[in-house]
Amino acid sequence: MQFIDLQAQRHQIAKEIDNAIANVFEHGHFINGPEVKDLGEKLAGHVDANHCIPCGNGTDALQIALMALNIGPGDLVFVPAFSFFATAEVVSLVGATVAFVDICDKTYNLCPIALESALLNHAKNPKGRPAAVIAVDLFGQSADYTAIKDICNRYDLKLIEDAAQSFGATFHGRACCNFGDIATTSFFPAKPLGCYGDGGAVFCNDAELASMVRSIANHGQGEHKYDNVRIGMNSRLDTVQAAILIEKLKLFPQEIANREMVAKTYTEALEGAYVTPFQAEHSRSVWAQYSLLPINHSREEIINKLKQAGIPTAIYYPRALPDLPAMSEEITYSAENARKLSQNIFSIPMHPWLNSDNQQRIIEELRNAVS
Numbered sequence: 438m439q440f441i442d443l444q445a446q447r448h449q450i451a452k453e454i455d456n457a458i459a460n461v462f463e464h465g466h467f468i469n470g471p472e473v474k475d476l477g478e479k480l481a482g483h484v485d486a487n488h489c490i491p492c493g494n495g496t497d498a499l500q501i502a503l504m505a506l507n508i509g510p511g512d513l514v515f516v517p518a519f520s521f522f523a524t525a526e527v528v529s530l531v532g533a534t535v536a537f538v539d540i541c542d543k544t545y546n547l548c549p550i551a552l553e554s555a556l557l558n559h560a561k562n563p564k565g566r567p568a569a570v571i572a573v574d575l576f577g578q579s580a581d582y583t584a585i586k587d588i589c590n591r592y593d594l595k596l597i598e599d600a601a602q603s604f605g606a607t608f609h610g611r612a613c614c615n616f617g618d619i620a621t622t623s624f625f626p627a628k629p630l631g632c633y634g635d636g637g638a639v640f641c642n643d644a645e646l647a648s649m650v651r652s653i654a655n656h657g658q659g660e661h662k663y664d665n666v667r668i669g670m671n672s673r674l675d676t677v678q679a680a681i682l683i684e685k686l687k688l689f690p691q692e693i694a695n696r697e698m699v700a701k702t703y704t705e706a707l708e709g710a711y712v713t714p715f716q717a718e719h720s721r722s723v724w725a726q727y728s729l730l731p732i733n734h735s736r737e738e739i740i741n742k743l744k745q746a747g748i749p750t751a752i753y754y755p756r757a758l759p760d761l762p763a764m765s766e767e768i769t770y771s772a773e774n775a776r777k778l779s780q781n782i783f784s785i786p787m788h789p790w791l792n793s794d795n796q797q798r799i800i801e802e803l804r805n806a807v808s
């Protein structure tokens with residue numbers, strides 16, 4: 438059994454993908470080919486954003502977003518204490534300072550109360566200028582953008598949505614990848630919409646910001662390729678990956694429905710035996726991960742029992758971000774929930790093509806492990 442069965446997914450549309458790749462090989466526009474532009478338009482349409490700029494990966498997307506918003510040395514960027522490393526890493530990469538804020542103990546997303554409290558404390562002890570917030574839609578569920586946007590407006594902060602795990606999710610009927618000043622996603626193979634290599638995208642609604650993003654992703658280009666007007670990056674989505682994503686996007690609505698079914702089955706069978714994922718009201722997760730907390734058992738004991746039964750698990754994430762060695766110089770306002778979570782959480786197989794026999798076996802072993 439696989440944790441995420443990418444081959445099962447590929448077999449659904451293998452011929453279409455093979456043809457799409459063959460097409461690119463034939464026309465030969467490997468960089469910025471027509472599929473890249475086509476995909477950008479399709480992705481923007483999918484989340485109802487005015488602009489989508491595909492790029493090299495989800496980490497670059499975040500860095501490009503920070504650069505386009507002119508975040509740099511002297512700036513403080515508020516980041517949830519529980520996420521993948523890249524969310525914080527990019528802040529350091531652009532020379533700004535990370536300010537960690539705790540997550541909600543239910544949704545595991547940035548806690549608006551903790552954020553406001555950090556901002557209030559900051560006034561007493563200023564280190565850098567509060568400039569931006571990066572909110573993460575962890576495990577596929579949207580952060581609380583009603584509350585977070587309100588805070589960003591009141592404190593004059595830019596808002597970046599790290600939607601690496603939430604392309605396809607919604608919050609109050611509105612699509613993720615379309616909150617804040619700018620949003621980013623990742624097409625890393627294991628993400629809900631993954632390509633067959635690295636890939637990412639930046640989304641925004643402002644035309645000027647979009648052209649800044651385009652420029653930064655292409656060596657700071659101005660009027661043309663050899664008119665470099667600023668320092669940028671070389672971050673482009675390969676045409677081959679764009680062609681693959683165009684095909685995978687067609688299957689995506691079906692995959693979201695399948696993911697929801699898998700999640701529903703897990704929750705109905707495991708509620709009471711484990712702490713199952715909390716679904717906020719008006720929020721539709723895309724289930725990038727299905728994560729559990731043990732109630733009266735140790736995580737290691739459960740994971741070992743599953744392993745003996747041939748069932749893979751994963752730990753996202755084994756350490757809170759402020760506790761990573763690379764983050765030791767940054768500022769932490771609060772991280773209690775993040776630390777507790779990192780010691781207890783684990784994720785079980787979740788993908789759109791998990792068959793019901795396998796899912797029942799996973800459920801049975803999980804229930805046995807705590808009975």
Ligand SMILES: *Cc1c(COP(=O)(O)O)cnc(C)c1O
Binds near residue numbers: 494495496520521622
């Ligand atoms: C995967 C991920 C990223 C980075 O995306 P890459 O495409 O791997 O660079 C950033 N933030 C979060 C929350 C992620 O899960």
